[in-house]
Amino acid sequence: MGEAGTVFILAAGESTRFLSAGPKVLQPVCGRPLLGYVLEQARSLQPRRIVCVVGHQAERVCETFADWQDVEFVTQEERLGTGHALRVAHDACQASHDGIQGPAVVLYGDMPLIRSESLLALLARLSEARASVLTARVSEPRGFGRVLREAGGEFMGIVEEREATAEQLDIDEVNLGVYAFRSEDLAEFLPKLNNQNQKGEYYLTDVLGMLCRRGQRVSAEILEDEREAIGINTLEHLSDARRAIQERILLGHMAGGVFIEDPASTYIDHGVEIGAGTKILPCTVIRKGVKIGRNCEVGPFTHLRAGTVLDDGVEVGNFTEAKNARVGSGTKAKHLTYLGDVEIGPGTNIGAGTIVANYDGVNKHKTTIGKDAFVGSGSILIAPNSVGDRALTGAGAVVTRNSNVPAGEAWVGVPARSLGKRPPTTEKAKSSGSAKKKPGGIT
Ligand code: UD1
Ligand code: MG
Numbered sequence: 145m146g147e148a149g150t151v152f153i154l155a156a157g158e159s160t161r162f163l164s165a166g167p168k169v170l171q172p173v174c175g176r177p178l179l180g181y182v183l184e185q186a187r188s189l190q191p192r193r194i195v196c197v198v199g200h201q202a203e204r205v206c207e208t209f210a211d212w213q214d215v216e217f218v219t220q221e222e223r224l225g226t227g228h229a230l231r232v233a234h235d236a237c238q239a240s241h242d243g244i245q246g247p248a249v250v251l252y253g254d255m256p257l258i259r260s261e262s263l264l265a266l267l268a269r270l271s272e273a274r275a276s277v278l279t280a281r282v283s284e285p286r287g288f289g290r291v292l293r294e295a296g297g298e299f300m301g302i303v304e305e306r307e308a309t310a311e312q313l314d315i316d317e318v319n320l321g322v323y324a325f326r327s328e329d330l331a332e333f334l335p336k337l338n339n340q341n342q343k344g345e346y347y348l349t350d351v352l353g354m355l356c357r358r359g360q361r362v363s364a365e366i367l368e369d370e371r372e373a374i375g376i377n378t379l380e381h382l383s384d385a386r387r388a389i390q391e392r393i394l395l396g397h398m399a400g401g402v403f404i405e406d407p408a409s410t411y412i413d414h415g416v417e418i419g420a421g422t423k424i425l426p427c428t429v430i431r432k433g434v435k436i437g438r439n440c441e442v443g444p445f446t447h448l449r450a451g452t453v454l455d456d457g458v459e460v461g462n463f464t465e466a467k468n469a470r471v472g473s474g475t476k477a478k479h480l481t482y483l484g485d486v487e488i489g490p491g492t493n494i495g496a497g498t499i500v501a502n503y504d505g506v507n508k509h510k511t512t513i514g515k516d517a518f519v520g521s522g523s524i525l526i527a528p529n530s531v532g533d534r535a536l537t538g539a540g541a542v543v544t545r546n547s548n549v550p551a552g553e554a555w556v557g558v559p560a561r562s563l564g565k566r567p568p569t570t571e572k573a574k575s576s577g578s579a580k581k582k583p584g585g586i587t
Contacts, residue, residue, distance in 0.1 A: 148191035148267055149246025149327065150237060154229045154348075155179055155253030156199025156220040161377050167201045169253040170208060171382060174389050175413030175432030177208055178376065181256035181389070183215055188260035189249060189267070195237055196253075197229045225345025226252070226321070231334040234327075244327040250348070252321035254376040257388055262367055266324050273363035275329065275355055277302075278322040280373035281366055287377055288318035289349055291364055299364035301353035306342040317366065319349060320373055329355065389414070397424075410443075419456065437473065455490065469500075472515060484508070485527065489515030495539070497522040504545075514551060518566075536566045 159168035169179035179196075186194045198205045199220040206217050218236045220229050230250060237244050247270055249263065262278060269276040277299070279291045289302040290312050302319045303312050333354050337346040352362050367373060374385045393414060394407045401420030404410050410424055413432035418424070422436055425443030430436075434448045437456035442448065446460050451468030454460065458471045461478035469483040472490030477483060481494055484502035487510070488494070498519050502508050504527075511525050514533030522540040525531065529543055532551030537543060541560040549555045554566040 147246060148189040148249045148324075150193045150195055150244055151186040151189055151191045151249045151251060152230055152233050153179070153182055153186055153194070153196040153251045153253055154226055154233075154321075155182070155205065156197050156202075156223050156229055157253070158200040158223075162379050162382070167198075167205050168376065170201075170205060171376070173256060173382065173386050173414075174393060174411075175415060178256055178385075179205065179209065179253050180414075182251055182253050183209065183212055185251060185258055185260060185263060186249075187214070189263055191249070192245065193237065193242060195233050197233045199223050199229075225339065225343070226348035227334060227337040227346035227350060230330070230348050231337075231346070234330050234334060238331070244331075246327070248325045248327050248330055250321075250323045250325070252375070255321055255374075256376070256385055257372045257374050258320065258322055259369075259372055262372060263322065265365065266322060269363040269365060270324050270326070272361075274326065274360035275352060276324045276363040276365065277352060278320040279317050279364050279366050280320055280370055281316050282318055282370055282373055283316070285313075285316065285318050286375065286381060288320075288375065290315040291317040291319055293317075293364075299352070299362045300356050302349040304341070304343070304347060304349065318373065320367070321348075321375070323348075323352070325351070425461075467502075486511045486513065488513040489517070489533065491515050492517040492519070494519045495521035495523065499524045500527065501525065502527045509545070520556075534566060 155169040157168050159166060159171065170177045194215045196215050196217050197220050198217050202219045209215060218233045220232045247267060266276050266278055287305050289304045290308055292301045292303055294300050333351045337350055339346050341347060355362055371388045374388055376382050376385050393412055394404055394410060397418050398404055402418045403423045406426040409426045411429045415432045416430050416434050418436045419438030421439040423441045427445045428443035430448045431450055433450050435453045436442065437454055439457050440454050441459045445462050447465040449467040452466045453470045455471060455473035457474045459476040459478055460466060464477050464481045466483040468485045470487045472488055474490050475488050475492045477494035479496035481498045483500050485508050486500045492513055492515060500511050501524055509527035511527045512530040514531060516534045517531050518536040520537050520539040520541060523537045524542045526543060526545045529545055529547055531549045534552045535549045536554040537560060538556030541556050542558040543549060543555060543560045547560065552566050554563045555561060556563055
């Protein structure tokens with residue numbers, strides 16, 4: 145009984161309690177839609193099938209996860225409650241050629257923090273109980289169903305907050321909406337659910353009570369880590385979940401050898417790659433898809449956006465924003481700079497206040513900067529453009545579009561014009577590492 149046959153994910157709901165439209169499960173959390181975290185939980189069990197119930201704006205949800213080819217989507221046309229949602233999915237599954245085999249695990253699409261270890265433990269308990277459910281003791285029950293136990297501690301059912309008596313409301317053990325069932329029990333009990341309750345919905349939780357009344361043992365294990373119990377019904381919950389997921393992401397990078405000076409002011413999305421030995425300094429935001437090599441320094445106050453790739457040893461610092469920027473190894477852009485749609489070779493210095501102006505008001509254009517180049521402070525490079533290898537721009541140069549500064553030349557002024565070959569002194573200054581002789585340079 146240790147392996148999941150089918151994992152069902154209930155994700156048809158709307159975010160009505162957010163007072164905003166759209167499917168709750170598409171709300172972004174650290175750069176990834178909420179449901180992505182839950183689908184990953186499902187995958188971690190390596191089940192035979194993953195079946196996700198969608199409803200509100202079902203097409204949008206399916207489109208968002210179109211490349212998760214191992215996930216089957218079933219539409220719940222009318223949202224009549226969690227019990228109804230599971231019944232729709234269960235019936236669809238049973239009718240399909242694969243049918244349902246082995247135990248079923250049920251996850252709710254708004255519980256992104258459940259760990260796969262907890263799910264494995266939940267499944268393992270099917271060897272000693274008819275069904276199992278995850279619960280947690282919490283300081284703030286956030287509208288969750290309360291767990292009812294007999295005097296001896298045996299699980300006997302769940303009461304929803306709306307239905308709970310004042311005494312039951314004081315119970316601090318809540319239902320996390322994560323269950324393992326035998327599929328024959330779902331086939332038997334789901335059709336027996338009714339909607340005679342405050343919400344007029346078919347509550348999946350009632351299946352557990354029915355099993356208990358039948359004399360079957362339901363195992364309800366209390367999770368140790370309360371943070372796994374963060375479920376999202378309101379915008380406040382969404383920000384709690386974001387904080388907890390962010391913490392996990394940062395701890396993951398630290399385990400991979402990334403130094404993060406101040407986790408409290410560091411925001412790194414899901415799906416960012418960072419090499420060992422890299423330092424992330426305070427007040428830094430790194431968005432999804434960014435790749436950072438080894439031994440780089442990022443921050444303080446840096447914003448790295450989609451499509452940005454930093455090779456090994458790159459330094460980007462104070463008030464530098466990069467979008468779709470590919471930066472070669474050892475290149476530095478340390479102060480007050482915007483790098484938009486640009487490719488920069490290795491060993492180049494981007495002076496303070498440089499702007500790569502990628503947008504002409506209608507379209508975005510690309511800029512290329514070669515290796516060992518020197519872009520002087522306050523330069524504006526108007527795209528499309530290029531600055532060749534070892535070329536230099538003077539402080540305040542405005543390099544108008546399509547100027548294409550040739551390799552090894554120095555360009556200065558507004559609009560920037562060629563002074564001919566870059567003076568050897570500036571190249572020498574660069575190679576000797578002396579900061580003082582660089583024209584317009586601040587290091
Ligand atoms: C549910 C549980 C509650 C538990 C809590 C944990 C029931 C009756 N209550 O309450 O005991 O403490 O989760 O988070 O199960 N959904 C559908 N179709 C529907 C209704 C809901 O797919 O018709 C989905 C929602 O998208 C959501 C999940 O099921 O992902 C749970 O629904 P929600 O309305 O959030 O239930 P809770 O009130 O949180
Ligand atoms: Mg919920």
